[in-house]
Amino acid sequence: MSYLNSLRLHFAGQFQAAPSTVNNDPLHYNNQTFQPSFQEPQTGNQPSQLNGWWNPNGDAAWRLIGCRVTGAYINNQPAPRADPILNYLVADSDVTVAAKLVDLDPEQQMVSEIWGMQVRICDKDGVNLLRGFYKTAAFIDIWDRAPGGGDLIAGAAYTSVLYGLEWGPIESSEFLLKLRVASAASGKLSIKFNVDGYNMDPKSADFTRGRIVGSIGPGLPGEPDHLIVGRHFMAVATGGGNFFVPQGKINFCPAVVSAGEGKIYLDLGNSLPTTTSGGAIAPVGQLALGYAGAAPETIDTIPYLGDHWYENTAGVVALPAGRNLTGEEIQKVSSNPLVLALTDANGNSTGGINEPADGLYARADQFVFRANPGDRAEARIYATRYGRPYAGARIVNILDPSQLQPSSPLGPAPAVALPDSALDFPARLTTGPDGVATLPIRVADPGNPRQFIDGQVYGIRPLLEETLAYGTNDTYNPWDFVSLLAFSGFAAADPVVWHGCLQPIFEQYANLYPVMKHFLDMADYESASANVKLLLLAFGLPPGDPNSMPVTRDLSAAKRAAIIRWLSHPGPDGKPVKGVAAATQAAPMAPPAPVPEQVTELPQRGGKAAAASRRLYLRHRR
Amino acid sequence: MIRLKSELFADLDGSVEGVRRALQNAIELEHATIPPYLYALYSLKPGTNLEIAGLIKSIVSQEMLHMSLDCNILNAICGTPKIDGPCFLPKYPGPLPGGVEGDLIVPLAPFSKQLVQDTFMVIEEPEDPLHFPVLKAELAGAALPETIGQFYAKIADQINHLPKDDFASDRNQLTTGFKPLQKMHVHDAPSAIRAINLIVEQGEGTTTSPLDPEHEPAHYYRFAEIYNGRKLIANPDTQPCAPPYVYGGHKIEFDPTGVLPVITNPSRASYPAGSKAANLNRTFNYTYTSLLKSLHLVFNGEPDRLGPAIGLMESMKEQAQVLMSTETVPGQTAGPSFEYTPVNE
Numbered sequence: 001m002s003y004l005n006s007l008r009l010h011f012a013g014q015f016q017a018a019p020s021t022v023n024n025d026p027l028h029y030n031n032q033t034f035q036p037s038f039q040e041p042q043t044g045n046q047p048s049q050l051n052g053w054w055n056p057n058g059d060a061a062w063r064l065i066g067c068r069v070t071g072a073y074i075n076n077q078p079a080p081r082a083d084p085i086l087n088y089l090v091a092d093s094d095v096t097v098a099a100k101l102v103d104l105d106p107e108q109q110m111v112s113e114i115w116g117m118q119v120r121i122c123d124k125d126g127v128n129l130l131r132g133f134y135k136t137a138a139f140i141d142i143w144d145r146a147p148g149g150g151d152l153i154a155g156a157a158y159t160s161v162l163y164g165l166e167w168g169p170i171e172s173s174e175f176l177l178k179l180r181v182a183s184a185a186s187g188k189l190s191i192k193f194n195v196d197g198y199n200m201d202p203k204s205a206d207f208t209r210g211r212i213v214g215s216i217g218p219g220l221p222g223e224p225d226h227l228i229v230g231r232h233f234m235a236v237a238t239g240g241g242n243f244f245v246p247q248g249k250i251n252f253c254p255a256v257v258s259a260g261e262g263k264i265y266l267d268l269g270n271s272l273p274t275t276t277s278g279g280a281i282a283p284v285g286q287l288a289l290g291y292a293g294a295a296p297e298t299i300d301t302i303p304y305l306g307d308h309w310y311e312n313t314a315g316v317v318a319l320p321a322g323r324n325l326t327g328e329e330i331q332k333v334s335s336n337p338l339v340l341a342l343t344d345a346n347g348n349s350t351g352g353i354n355e356p357a358d359g360l361y362a363r364a365d366q367f368v369f370r371a372n373p374g375d376r377a378e379a380r381i382y383a384t385r386y387g388r389p390y391a392g393a394r395i396v397n398i399l400d401p402s403q404l405q406p407s408s409p410l411g412p413a414p415a416v417a418l419p420d421s422a423l424d425f426p427a428r429l430t431t432g433p434d435g436v437a438t439l440p441i442r443v444a445d446p447g448n449p450r451q452f453i454d455g456q457v458y459g460i461r462p463l464l465e466e467t468l469a470y471g472t473n474d475t476y477n478p479w480d481f482v483s484l485l486a487f488s489g490f491a492a493a494d495p496v497v498w499h500g501c502l503q504p505i506f507e508q509y510a511n512l513y514p515v516m517k518h519f520l521d522m523a524d525y526e527s528a529s530a531n532v533k534l535l536l537l538a539f540g541l542p543p544g545d546p547n548s549m550p551v552t553r554d555l556s557a558a559k560r561a562a563i564i565r566w567l568s569h570p571g572p573d574g575k576p577v578k579g580v581a582a583a584t585q586a587a588p589m590a591p592p593a594p595v596p597e598q599v600t601e602l603p604q605r606g607g608k609a610a611a612a613s614r615r616l617y618l619r620h621r622r
Numbered sequence: 623m624i625r626l627k628s629e630l631f632a633d634l635d636g637s638v639e640g641v642r643r644a645l646q647n648a649i650e651l652e653h654a655t656i657p658p659y660l661y662a663l664y665s666l667k668p669g670t671n672l673e674i675a676g677l678i679k680s681i682v683s684q685e686m687l688h689m690s691l692d693c694n695i696l697n698a699i700c701g702t703p704k705i706d707g708p709c710f711l712p713k714y715p716g717p718l719p720g721g722v723e724g725d726l727i728v729p730l731a732p733f734s735k736q737l738v739q740d741t742f743m744v745i746e747e748p749e750d751p752l753h754f755p756v757l758k759a760e761l762a763g764a765a766l767p768e769t770i771g772q773f774y775a776k777i778a779d780q781i782n783h784l785p786k787d788d789f790a791s792d793r794n795q796l797t798t799g800f801k802p803l804q805k806m807h808v809h810d811a812p813s814a815i816r817a818i819n820l821i822v823e824q825g826e827g828t829t830t831s832p833l834d835p836e837h838e839p840a841h842y843y844r845f846a847e848i849y850n851g852r853k854l855i856a857n858p859d860t861q862p863c864a865p866p867y868v869y870g871g872h873k874i875e876f877d878p879t880g881v882l883p884v885i886t887n888p889s890r891a892s893y894p895a896g897s898k899a900a901n902l903n904r905t906f907n908y909t910y911t912s913l914l915k916s917l918h919l920v921f922n923g924e925p926d927r928l929g930p931a932i933g934l935m936e937s938m939k940e941q942a943q944v945l946m947s948t949e950t951v952p953g954q955t956a957g958p959s960f961e962y963t964p965v966n967e
Contacts (some may be wrong), residue, residue: 013967016905059940063905066967089965095916096930097909097937126911126964205898517668518940534936537929547933 002190002228003217004256004265006076006318007182009175011090012311013067015195015212017101019060019112021053023512023552024607026106026406026413028052030452031507039514041202047409052514053607054200055208059515060551061098062114064091067212069121071312072175076263084123085175090216093118094126097546099134102553104368105457107406107416108483109611111138111368115553116546119162119191119216121176129170132162132189135225136544138368140479141270142608143251144241145196151606152277154243155196155251157270161225162189162216179218188219194269194314197278200606211278213269215314222434224365224382228267229435230256231338231387232361233353234477242609244478248351249273249284250340252477257333257387262324264289264299264333266340269315271353272304281310285342285350289319291329292354293336299329334386335359359386362395362464363477364439369484372557373445379482381429381437381462389435393464397425397439400461400481402617409610414450416616417458422446422486425460439482445489452508454556455487478617487556496566497579498525505559509550529575536567623747625722626773634776638788642701644777645692649703650719651770652689652821654712655745656682657960658728661884662742664942665732665957670880674733674848677874681746681841684824687800691808691817693921697794698808699784706911706918708962715887718745720773730957731886735876738849746842748826771826778818781811789814794923799932832867847874882946884957892950892959899948899956906941907963909934914962 022028028038040051067090072079079085092099099117103109117134137160145155165187170176183189193214199206223229233253235246244251253271257264266289273282281304290298300320303309325333337355344350355361364379371377383393401417422444429437439462446456461481493501503525510516510523519534521527528535538549539560555563571577633643663678693703704710712719715729726744731737748771791809798804808814820835827833827840832854834840839847839854846869847854853871857864885892890907893900913934919927941958948956 057944063966065905068967089967091965091967094908094912094964095919095927096912097933122965124965203898205896205901207898209901515940518943519936534932537932541929545930547930 001217001220001256001258001265002223003192003215004228004230004254004267004316005182005190005217006073006258006261006263007175007178008073008215008217008316009069009085009179010071010213010215010312010314010316011067011193012070012211012213012314013090014065014206014209015193016061016063016065016098016209017112017195017198018055018058018062018208019101019103019607020058020513020515021055021607022514023103023106024053024109024610025050025408025410026450026453027408027410028512029106029508031504031511032452034511038511050409054202057515058208060100060102062101062117063098064119064212065209067091070308071314073318074175074178076261076318079173079175083172083174085173088121088123088129088173090214091120091122093546094120094122094128099546100551102551104138104370104483105485105554106453107413108404108457108459108485109607110142110403110405110479110615111140111483112608113138113368113553114158116544116548127168128166129168129173129176131166131168133164134162134191135160137226138483139195140367141244141252141477142479142612143244143246143270145251145270146274146277146279148277149242150609151198151200154198154606154608155194155270155274157192157194159190159192159226159228161219162191163187165189179216182218186219186221186223188225189216190219190223191216192267192269192314196274198606213311213314215267215269215316224380226367227363227365227382228254228256229382229384229387229389230254231264231355231359232384233271233338233340234356234361235353237478243612246353248353249342250351250353253340253353255338255387257330259325259330259334262326262330263318263320264325264338265316265318266302267314267316268302268304269310272310272315281305285344288341288343290339290341291333291336292339292357293332295332296336296339297329297332298341299325299333334388337386355386356467358466360384360390360464360466362390362393362462362467363480364462364482367480367482369441369482370487370553371441371443371484372487373443373489375443377441377443377484379439379441379460379462381431381439383431383435383437383464389431389433390464391431391433391435393431393435393437395429395431395437395439395462396465396468397427397429397460397462399423400459402459403478403481403615404457404459404483405611405614406616407614414453416456418449418456419446420458422456423458423460423484429462441482441484443484443486446486448488454554454559455485458484458486460484485554487558490556490558490562492558492562492565493579495569495571495577496562497577498528498566499579499581501579502563502566505555505563513551525578529578532567532570532576536564539563539567624718624745624770625725626720626768626770627722628768630720630773631768631776634780636780636783638699638784641699641777641780641784642696644773644780645696645699645701646704647720648773648777649689649692649696649705650710650712652685652692653705653710654718654728656685657711657714658730658741659685660938660942661730661957661960662733662737664939664946665882665884667880667882668943670877671733671875673874674876677844677848678733680838681844683800684841687802688821688825690796690800690803690921691806691821694795694803694806694808695781695814695817697921698790698810698814699781699788700790700793703918703921705921706915710914711960711962714960729887730960732884732957733881735849738845743842743845743849746825746840746845748840748842771822774818774822778815781814781818784811786810794921794925796920796925796928798925799928847871848876851876882955883953884946884955885950888957888959890959890961893956897950899945899950902941902945902948903956903959904963905966906938906945906958907961908966909938909941910958910960911963913938915964
């Protein structure tokens with residue numbers, strides 16, 4: 001049932017996401033052409049003025065700020081007044097540094113993941129009622145939620161779980177007591193949040209912050225971590241906009257039918273447009289949930305324009321309100337697509353969204369992977385029909401780089417998804433009785449096809465055989481695919497030395513993350529060797545630790561091992577081994593000549609909008 | 623010289639509980655010096671005044687070591703260091719915890735030589751009867767406020783008289799993070815005394831030498847080096863009446879333009895609600911509070927949390943530099959207020 005449950009809470013507040021934007025341009029990875037100006041904020045919108053884009057000094061911090069519990073439901077009824085749950089906050093870690101927001105790759109920036117976050121429910125004095133560890137997750141379903149341009153208008157959603165739950169003094173909260181019981185079997189809570197209203201004005205007090213509104217409910221044994229096993233409304237793209245503009249005004253959304261409770265849980269949190277960036281939900285007409293088929297009916301309307309409706313419900317509704325589904329309705333919705341219809345005052349249709357005609361859906365649970373040569377990544381594909389496990393479903397897996405972004409405002413960027421021989425995965429799978437199939441992806445060394453960017457990035461799209469003919473007007477979700485970064489093989493010298501071996505790696509990090517200057521100059525041997533203890537600590541941490549270096553989680557296991565070996569095996573002078581510099585250092589090359597004609601959305605309006613505009617599929621469309 | 627309240631000494635009544643209370647006070651006192659030192663350190667523009675920054679950093683690092691040693695001793699006598707809590711943080715400007723009212727008022731202020739002389743050197747000043755005979759005479763008939771060195775001496779004396787079974791053989795010891803900690807496992811009176819001696823000698827030197835056991839100038843003399851602008855060296859003039867040390871080493875340059883124009887004694891109220899400085903300050907304070915919570919766990923049986931604590935310290939540095947580059951009024955930038963902030967809202 002996940003957070004789409006009769007027992008759930010909602011919260012609202014701000015998030016902070018402060019990535020370094022120097023790495024937004026793939027060509028900035030090239031040490032030979034890197035310019036000092038790439039670490040400066042952009043001064044204009046021409047390619048020659050882009051510099052390090054809008055936040056070159058970002059430290060990748062991801063924070064929850066001022067998030068308050070705005071609603072809590074027990075059996076779909078508001079928690080009793082005596083329950084202190086509504087006085088509590090949803091906060092991030094109080095014993096570690098901030099979590100980190102991390103792109104998979106400069107050529108796949110559309111699956112930014114949150115790493116190393118703890119989520120707490122606490123009182124205003126910081127007393128913890130609950131602490132859980134957030135399972136790393138990427139955003140999905142990014143769309144043009146508000147009018148305007150750039151990243152400001154974007155909305156997106158994160159779905160994941162909290163594990164390692166630590167409960168505090170919850171005796172006075174009936175809600176939390178019930179939540180503890182309901183999550184005991186899985187040891188997990190389901191958490192979903194929607195982000196929008198991102199602020200990119202460096203002069204603003206809210207720079208790098210935005211609105212976050214979310215829900216928490218019990219996780220149940222056997223549930224996937226990042227996906228609702230339920231009903232999925234599929235939007236159809238207009239083809240315009242920055243990210244995704246649904247023809248019917250409503251973005252992709254999930255629902256769960258609980259026959260036992262006589263309710264349909266519907267999550268509209270990332271699906272209703274707003275009047276402004278981070279503003280009120282836009283009035284788009286009367287919104288009603290019903291079902292299609294031979295005798296379509298409406299089940300209930302949704303009061304989405306009520307005061308603080310979005311913040312207080314996170315867009316989650318249990319329908320029909322005030323009654324339960326009748327036996328006939330339950331029977332009808334189990335075999336007909338659900339429909340969300342928008343109508344104007346005259347009852348004329350103004351938009352909407354529905355399940356595909358056959359109620360089919362398939363998606364990978366975890367959909368972002370990093371792999372070293374020899375690794376086997378496993379994506380679990382969940383197939384459903386009308387929300388029920390689709391046993392024996394035939395899944396076709398295709399290499400699909402169409403949503404990757406191999407371009408740069410500064411010139412030709414390395415190609416993606418080549419060589420395809422580096423990945424080996426079955427073209428076809430069949431789901432088991434539980435509707436689940438495991439997609440094994442064997443990863444070989446891709447070589448060094450991108451030269452100055454380690455490894456290669458790929459996209460694999462699992463599709464139900466019945467829905468293979470996806471296209472411009474079909475109901476498919478462009479964001480539903482597996483992204484995989486395959487690291488290049490790497491053989492370090494023995495002993496590992498700075499010059500000619502690690503220096504280029506460290507120089508690239510120093511280039512791309514100017515924030516490190518607060519701590520050390522990573523491009524400088526003396527500075528690095530003066531900070532051996534700190535570097536050993538940070539490079540030795542697992543990627544799930546918020547202090548793990550590199551912050552970008554884009555260092556192969558082989559390179560990490562070489563760095564640790566270098567740091568922990570000093571030479572006779574007690575310092576890490578320097579080696580010998582090449583006799584003549586090549587003079588820095590001139591920066592690449594800008595090719596503005598390739599740019600459709602310049603980064604003045606944001607990193608995600610710019611990346612989205614560089615997707616291969618748009619190039620092909622042009 | 624900081625003079626401590628007589629109540630602190632009164633706690634030391636010969637009981638193990640009294641020694642525990644005194645050690646908790648010592649922990650709070652050691653900690654209380656760190657925010658003012660860090661504030662001055664952070665106010666130095668990156669890349670400038672490097673030697674001064676290095677000296678202050680080395681002192682801060684040893685204050686953290688001293689806090690750790692105090693915690694190890696307290697743990698060894700089955701006490702519980704309390705580091706997380708709103709009362710743990712002193713208010714700045716104000717006296718150090720346990721300091722005599724009306725005595726030294728410690729501010730959060732940008733680096734200046736005046737600050738070093740008027741505050742930092744006073745905090746670290748050793749008791750020297752030869753230099754302060756009048757002061758001692760004045761105090762003879764008063765409430766007998768005494769020095770940090772004497773406070774530690776009394777703690778050491780009472781530890782020496784504790785029964786052996788007041789000590790646990792291996793309880794919540796932190797043995798990593800600082801090199802001396804590896805050899806400072808506290809499990810009995812002699813090992814506790816060794817830890818106290820290191821604290822006192824690093825802070826004040828000995829009665830005969832300004833150098834600590836690692837042959838570095840004690841804190842007072844390191845600050846004096848900064849103030850005098852020269853390193854302390856053995857006096858080349860070896861005549862019998864000549865002082866054994868002089869501030870005659872290489873110059874320690876101070877570039878006043880390398881100090882950020884940060885606010886003195888900021889508090890939450892210094893920044894308008896919803897302003898950029900207020901937001902950055904709150905997040906800094908949340909990080910600092912997280913550090914205290916983290917250290918509380920480190921010193922209460924979870925030493926593996928030292929790594930995350932170090933991460934928090936590094937994060938504070940970055941955040942402070944951003945805050946101190948944020949102009950609040952023309953010509954003045956913000957600074958972290960070091961206030962207990964358990965939630966970031």
